Amino acid sequence: MRTVRRLLYRDIVSSVLFVALAFLSLFFFIDFVDELADVGKGYTAFHAALHSVLELPGHLYELVPIAVLIGTIYALSRMAQSSEFTILRTGGLAPGRALSLLAGLGAVFAVLTFVVGDYLAPLSERAATMVQTRAKGGFSVGGSGAWLKDKSMTPQGERSYSINVGRATSGGELANIRIFEFDANGRLLRRIGAGSGSVNQDGVWSLADVTLTDWSTVGAPDFQPSVNEEKRPAYEWASTLPASVVAAAVLPEKSMSTLELFRYITHLADNEQAAQRYEIRFWKRALYPLACLVMVALALPFAYLHGRAGGVSLKVFGGIMLGISFVLLNNVASHLGLLQGWTPWIVAATPSLIYLLLSLAAFSWLVRYR
Known part of the structure; x- marks a missing residue:
């Protein structure tokens, strides 16, 4: 089983890294072009590039679950198309065992997401803010401060x-x-x-x-x-x-860690100020790393699809659509929860719970009937 684990993890990790690098390159280009509009009066192209680079850890935090989904789908679909996964199943890789192997890798990605989101991204976001502040002579704090x-x-x-x-x-x-x-x-x-x-x-x-x-x-x-x-x-x-x-x-807000968000929420509550927006963000920050576990579970059913059910590119496209729909549902749930006054932790947990149930239902159906 160690050989099987090494084979799966090597292919999946390399695919996830490739997808993450591709997305980060795209986001860097978009951010850089957007920052070029502010070039002038002390704010140079170097400052724009530096600011775009410092924004990458924040993008990486948001992209890890999506990269895990697309990279895992690509790796498993390629193995299914070349019959490697079929050979593994014949050799004794039961569905439950395959799910547990991917869950272990998903836990590693979840820890990585937590570290990036709670330590690296806030530091880089503050550094990016300081780059803009020093180059532009300061920054305003919203319309009314x-x-x-x-x-x-x-x-x-x-x-x-x-x-x-x-x-x-x-x-x-x-x-x-x-x-x-x-x-x-x-x-x-x-x-x-x-x-x-x-x-x-x-x-x-x-x-x-x-x-x-x-x-x-x-x-x-x-x-x-x-x-x-x-x-x-x-x-x-x-x-x-x-x-x-x-x-x-x-x-x-992106420059705050989970602990800083909790302290700020406590301050708002003590002074009878509205804190729901920050509570929703706190629970999203706390539960977001678990989305990596949901993504590997959502990608596993693609390994049980026969090669004739569609090429690797079609399955990767399906994975991209699933990832976009997850991000869309996550954002829509946050706005609806804020407007309707829903319980913050339920708002943050609902998108991941829906996709987890969807992945387990698809996995059970494929294993039983296909």
């Missing part, structure tokens, strides 16, 4: 804060910062506006070019609020927000 919330207890009572960050500078600092302070009754007490700033590891915000605007009823006639405005070159504001949470809000 990134919003965060914080709470603290003071001698005057509970205080809540709404923080808005407009953009990030080329030096890695935050810019266009606005901090609104409210009391326990929701009344606006103070506004802190800063041109730039950074967050220390202890949660202290070091702000520059600061404008402090205070609303106070103390000493005002008829309790009408008075407005006091003060400008300072520097100001330090203490917060309970860790630097990792601030980075998660400012940087693209």
